[in-house]
Amino acid sequence: MSLHFYGIPNCDTVKKARKWLEARDADYTFHDYKKEGADAARLEAWVANVGWETLLNRAGTTFRKLPEEDKQDLDAARAVAIMVAHPSTIKRPVVEHPGGLLVGFREPEWAATLA
Numbered sequence: 001m002s003l004h005f006y007g008i009p010n011c012d013t014v015k016k017a018r019k020w021l022e023a024r025d026a027d028y029t030f031h032d033y034k035k036e037g038a039d040a041a042r043l044e045a046w047v048a049n050v051g052w053e054t055l056l057n058r059a060g061t062t063f064r065k066l067p068e069e070d071k072q073d074l075d076a077a078r079a080v081a082i083m084v085a086h087p088s089t090i091k092r093p094v095v096e097h098p099g100g101l102l103v104g105f106r107e108p109e110w111a112a113t114l115a
Contacts, residue, residue: 003028007093017093017105033087043080046094049101052079055091062088
């Protein structure tokens, strides 16, 4: 099974998740948001799948530093626009797998889903 892994290389959670995948010889392609950006159409599909509330990292430094007016009246469209403009606001990692999408790294969930 080939996976598409999205994240930022220096993120500790991304590092843990990649190490976990590599320990299991998982076949994956890594997409670096810092170098490759975030695609609006893909983000819209993810939001349709898991909801913008799951995908947008509102606890992170990047989101907290945004102007207050950008953080008001959030909805799916505004969340996608923020994530496209500031890929660091996307919860990490995101993994596309044949059965769907994993957001964040929770080992039990990954073990059950990717077994």
